Amino acid sequence: MLGLSIKDVSKIWNPGGPDPVPAVSNLTLDVAPAEFVVLLGPSGCGKSSLLYIVAGLEQPTSGTVTFDGLPITEPSPERSLIFQExxxxxxxxxxxxxxxxxxxxxxxxxxxxxxxxxxxxxxxxxxxxxxxxxxxxxxxxxxxxxxxxxxxxPKVMLMDEPFAALDIQTRARMQGHLLDIWESSKASILLVTHSIDEALALADRIVVFTSRPGRIKAEITLDLPRPRDLRSPEMVDYARRCEALLAEEVERAFKEQELA
Ligand SMILES: Nc1ncnc2c1ncn2[C@@H]1O[C@H](COP(=O)(O)OP(=O)(O)O)[C@@H](O)[C@H]1O
Ligand SMILES: [Mg+2]
Structure with a gap:
């Protein structure tokens, strides 16, 4: 299969230690060549953990990750990882x-x-x-x-909240640049954000994560031309859907923390 394939991946940090942390759980996700997928989720839900695994910097505790059919075992220039800073x-x-x-x-x-x-x-x-x-x-x-x-x-660009440190205006321009680059490079992009607007401006498909351990809660396909007017009624509907999905997860995470 061409592209990125994440199958039934779980990651537990410090397994066997006194305080194991399940970061992602039984996650299955394919990213097609030239597809732009945005992972949207509350903070601490395992988004970065998943990107490190796809980058080849970390191994999953279970499950497999392949690129163009070959297992990912180490970092490669064909999969570039771009951080916030x-x-x-x-x-x-x-x-x-x-x-x-x-x-x-x-x-x-x-x-x-x-x-x-x-x-x-x-x-x-x-x-x-x-x-x-x-x-x-x-x-x-x-x-x-x-x-x-x-x-x-690179055939895949892995981007971990790449614009989070920038002011809003710069951020919007960077998103425009990124779309131009994506179109001319034909690379796949897997971009992590907690900004609903960023997800809506960029994605072919938004994958919403649950709170930790991260699992896929919902997928929203946006078969819409870009640049997108985020204030159009259609986009506002999508934004509300994303907001409701995220709010449920943030609520759940708070409750769990209170119980713990
Ligand atoms: N290297 C690590 N060692 C131990 N725990 C980690 C490590 N990296 C992340 N974690 C934990 O895994 C969980 C998910 O973190 P992370 O993947 O960074 O979430 P996100 O990027 O969605 O904010 C958090 O509870 C975090 O503290
Ligand atoms: Mg992160």
Missing amino acids: ASLYPWLTVKDNVTFGLKINHTAPAKREAAAQKLLKLVGLGNAGNKRPHELSGGMRQRAALARALAMR
Whole structure:
């Protein structure tokens, strides 16, 4: 099967220890090539745990994860993981950050230069290649991190609340950039957020998680053109549905905490 396939995956942190934490439970999810899936769920419900497993940084306690039919056992440039805080190397220029992976895999300098030009332009940083990360705004740093991930031509982009640290206006622009990039790269995206609006603006499919241990509570397919007007009656209906689903889970988590 092509694409990402998560089958019956459970993750327990500290298994066998005094305080085991079940993070995700019996989770099954497929992401097709070029599909944009957004995981929406309350905080602490196991979203990041699942992304680490898909990235190959952690092993599931049970279940299997495959990409294009092959088991995922370790990280690979074909599956890039992007975090909330862009982790650029502060001593390198933006351009050298973007082409870092290409240098490691011995891509010729002329090709690296061409790739950097193209990618920096794509993320709207055409004039920032010679700057250092500390000279950039948070949004620009996050775009540079995107360009760096794209340089490796990933087939899957795993994004863990990538825009959570940005102000609302920057965030909306970044979502636009991401949609452009997604369309030109044809990569699959699995993006984690707790923002309903972000999910609605971006997703082909929203997968709503339960509170911990994370399981799939609902899936909402949004077969709608982008950019989407989140204030249209149709989108407001979707937002209400997501809100109700999340509210149930937050309520449940609170009750469980009170009992514990
Ligand atoms: N490395 C770890 N070791 C132990 N527990 C962890 C680890 N990472 C996450 N957890 C726990 O697993 C649960 C799910 O965390 P996480 O996947 O980060 O949730 P989310 O990303 O949805 O907020 C939390 O209770 C968290 O404390
Ligand atoms: Mg998280």
